[in-house]
Amino acid sequence: MASGDVRLSERGGEAAAAEEGPASGFVVGIDVGGTKIAAAAYPAAELRTVAELRQAPSPRLAERWETPDDAEALLDLMSELVERVARQCGPVSALGVGFPGGIEQATGRAVGAVNIRVGDLPLRAELERRLPGCRVAIDNDANVAAFAEAAVRDCSELLLLTLGTGVGGGVVSGGRLLRGADGLGAELGHFPIRADGPPCPGRCPNYGCVEALCSGQALERDAQQLAEAHPDGQIGRLLAAHGRVSARELAAAARAGDADALWLFERFARDLGIALAGYANVFQPRVIALGGGLGSAHDLFLPRALEEARQRALPHIWERCAVEPARAGEAAGTLGAALLAAAGAINP
Ligand SMILES: [Zn+2]
Missing domain, CATH: 3.30.420.40 (ATPase, nucleotide binding domain)
Known part of the structure; x- marks a missing residue:
């Protein structure tokens, strides 16, 4: 139903907007790697212009940390970052996460993660619980990078x-x-x-x-x-x-x-x-x-x-x-995660 669309103004974006409201304020994209986590905050309005302008907007805040060993610490870190963006930049309406493993979209659980131990946690539900009012999209890191690449080229195939x-x-x-x-x-x-x-x-x-x-x-x-x-x-x-x-x-x-x-x-x-x-x-x-x-x-x-x-x-x-x-370069992970979240890409 509401999966991401590289041109947020087109069908997929509008369907998502009607269902969940358009992303406003800031959108945070987090790229979880086996050793490092990268995060970036983008104004939602600028994410809507990526396909049109064929370039990534400059993030208002970009950070990197070591990836914590356990899932609770990982969830804490991600929610702390969103709260920091809200304090420093403005309201955060959506969080997108690229994760190094398969994500079962119905439950938001990680399946088959190789480099990171998160057990059987429903990552999306846990983040939504910690961040009320912020919608959360989570997907495999390679998928979010592909989404960013398609957006910066305005290419749908x-x-x-x-x-x-x-x-x-x-x-x-x-x-x-x-x-x-x-x-x-x-x-x-x-x-x-x-x-x-x-x-x-x-x-x-x-x-x-x-x-x-x-x-x-x-x-x-x-x-x-x-x-x-x-x-x-x-x-x-x-x-x-x-x-x-x-x-x-x-x-x-x-x-x-x-x-x-x-x-x-x-x-x-x-x-x-x-x-x-x-x-x-x-x-x-x-x-x-x-x-x-x-x-x-x-x-x-x-x-x-x-x-x-x-x-x-x-x-x-x-x-x-x-x-x-x-072309999307090193920002592909954080940008793609933010784009997915902005598009309302929380699959049924
Ligand atoms: Zn194989």
């Missing part, structure tokens, strides 16, 4: 793929987030592309998922194996010196022409191209935006990945799909 330590992403279709029946879907990193591939990290029981092949940790795992096989090579010497080979060091070795490092990026690019072709065929996005920490190594894999995808995707789909670096 977009897929965001974040390539970092893991692989995440979100899908906006018809201006709304695709979440599946309970809000737990769109796990783009856990789409298998190699039947006999390596085990997927984390709690995923599968093999050969995109996350098991096209992530920073996949690169580091493969670099370690190559280093052990070729201890006299450049990667082998890095492993001997540092005890591990980071994705950044691997990229530097590839740029210096190391054949092993180049081979790893070649395989990474091929797998990524297979994934991009599959996502394009299934969702037909206008834009596939690539975010995440591996963006600094795009020169080592993106041209090859795009060529692989072009050869594999359905041609009439691929020719209408642009693949570009994400």
Whole structure:
């Protein structure tokens, strides 16, 4: 019913407004990470212009903290921040939270969070109880980032793929987030592309998922194996010196022409191209935006990945799909959470 719409003045926003009243005053967006929490406060009126202006407004207040270990402390921190914004800036009508795990939308509970222990708490209900009069939207962090990316591009058909330590992403279709029946879907990193591939990290029981092949940790795992096989090579010497080979060091070795490092990026690019072709065929996005920490190594894999995808995707789909670096940047988490909350994106 009232799910978010990237253009808040359009249908989804109006439906939400009629049901819950438009967000006014300030809207707070909080991005909960495994180690850090970022928060930003935006005037509600300025959030309504993001799609039109194609840029994020400047937050009136932006802060970062260490992520508390337990759920009670996390909830306390979030509600304290909203109260602080209310004191320093003005009334807060909505809070949006991007969370590192699946959020069951009917209950607002976190399901399958990997980096943060919140037990079985109904996060949304707990925040609403602590913040009377403030409506709360909560969603997976990759979903809120995709929502922000769609808004700053004014694009209603977009897929965001974040390539970092893991692989995440979100899908906006018809201006709304695709979440599946309970809000737990769109796990783009856990789409298998190699039947006999390596085990997927984390709690995923599968093999050969995109996350098991096209992530920073996949690169580091493969670099370690190559280093052990070729201890006299450049990667082998890095492993001997540092005890591990980071994705950044691997990229530097590839740029210096190391054949092993180049081979790893070649395989990474091929797998990524297979994934991009599959996502394009299934969702037909206008834009596939690539975010995440591996963006600094795009020169080592993106041209090859795009060529692989072009050869594999359905041609009439691929020719209408642009693949570009994400634009929303570091603010995507807090901005997307605030946009969802402003849109009244509290799903039934
Ligand atoms: Zn998986």
